[in-house]
Amino acid sequence: MFDDRSPIYQQIAEKIKKDILYGDLTADEQVMSTNQYASFYRINPATAAKAFQQLTDDGYLYKRRGIGMFVSPDAQERLRAGRREKFFSDVVRPMVAEARAVGIDLQEIIHHLKEQA
Known part of the structure; x- marks a missing residue:
């Protein structure tokens, strides 16, 4: 899934944005946790966390404390x-x-x- 053209965390963020754009992830839908994502794609959890943080900072995802990460309604x-x-x-x-x-x-x-x- 990942290539050498850009950092893995950026590729993760782009994939999630693409999933949102094409409707594979919808408003207020929960996304995999960073640990689930890391395990599924066999990457370092810190790398997944960096992607999720970028998406949160950009307003595409939001956190529900103790529950997880969700797609922002206007993403x-x-x-x-x-x-x-x-x-x-x-x-x-x-x-x-x-x-x-x-x-x-x-x-x-x-x-x-x-x-x-």
Whole structure:
């Protein structure tokens, strides 16, 4: 599951965010504990704890004292909003710039997008 491109705790955090974004984890749903996560993926519990702390600090998870960690009620929408902005800045803006450079007008882009949808 893990690769050498980024720290394991970041990969864990990204996987959990992806699970929230795609609805595999829903609002107020309990997530595995850090020890369960560490055991399941055979990693150091401190590594899992660092990922969970990052997600808590970012507001995607919250703690219920003595019970565990849960998905924040607005986590999915916040992740979607962030991904939308990233999509437009990383995909659409460069695509439009490239289209202009090669002489493709906006209507042709729209036509091709509609065909793909």
